[in-house]
Amino acid sequence: xxxxxxxxxxxxPVLGRHAxxxxxxxxxxxxxxxxxxxxxxxxxxxxxxxxxxxxxxxxDNVLSYWLEEFGREYNxxxxxxxxxxxxxxYLEDVIEDIERIEGVRPHLVFTSAKRGPDRLSYGExxxxxxxxxxxxxxxxxxxxxxxxxVLKLCKYALEPIRANSDFNxxxxxxxxxxxLDRLIGEDTEKRRD
Numbered sequence: 001x002x003x004x005x006x007x008x009x010x011x012x013p014v015l016g017r018h019a020x021x022x023x024x025x026x027x028x029x030x031x032x033x034x035x036x037x038x039x040x041x042x043x044x045x046x047x048x049x050x051x052x053x054x055x056x057x058x059x060d061n062v063l064s065y066w067l068e069e070f071g072r073e074y075n076x077x078x079x080x081x082x083x084x085x086x087x088x089x090y091l092e093d094v095i096e097d098i099e100r101i102e103g104v105r106p107h108l109v110f111t112s113a114k115r116g117p118d119r120l121s122y123g124e125x126x127x128x129x130x131x132x133x134x135x136x137x138x139x140x141x142x143x144x145x146x147x148x149x150v151l152k153l154c155k156y157a158l159e160p161i162r163a164n165s166d167f168n169x170x171x172x173x174x175x176x177x178x179x180l181d182r183l184i185g186e187d188t189e190k191r192r193d
Contacts, residue, residue, distance in 0.1 A: 002184050004102060004135040007043050008094050009034060009172065011050040015144040024143040026055040031062045031085060032078065033173040039081040041180040044135075045101075046084045047094045059087045091139075091150070098135055106135040110157040111179060112145050113168045119159040122182035128156070129183060138179070140172055 009030060016022035031048060038046040048059050063082055065071045072079045088094045098106045129136055139146060151157060161178050162168040
């Protein structure tokens with residue numbers, strides 16, 4: 001059922017350069033561009049997750065400008081896209097919010113540019129999304145990606161977009177767009193057969 005898919009962009013906890021747990025910075029582009037992709041693919045909610053109040057304030061400022069101020073009149077399409085954005089302090093807050101909305105805890109889906117065991121193909125995950133009545137929350141990491149502790153919370157993990165490439169360092173905005181298209185794009189049914 002493709003009408004109960006959610007997405008979270010995680011800024012904490014994420015891995016730093018030396019594989020330590022850090023908080024990463026929210027970028028204006030990630031808020032804008034990922035919301036446009038989410039709206040295009042009818043994602044029910046896009047959560048920007050940061051434990052830092054100053055970073056959540058950046059999200060507030062973007063939303064305020066485009067949903068309540070001059071931006072709403074200046075570019076109604078961007079305003080509409082940003083209606084899917086929500087902010088949260090922690091992943092647990094996102095899970096609780098979705099459970100409140102849906103009446104059931106979502107299945108978490110881990111994404112990474114790194115290979116790992118038990119990764120589902122996009123065809124397999126697409127099939128699950130199309131047949132499950134349980135909401136699914138796709139998790140995307142910033143900085144150097146999501147830590148093992150987040151993977152342990154997930155029911156599923158997706159294969160990397162470019163598992164066999166010698167260079168696999170897409171921006172998170174590009175990764176979200178590619179993954180959503182592979183999972184729910186209009187010709188996904190043809191690719192699964």
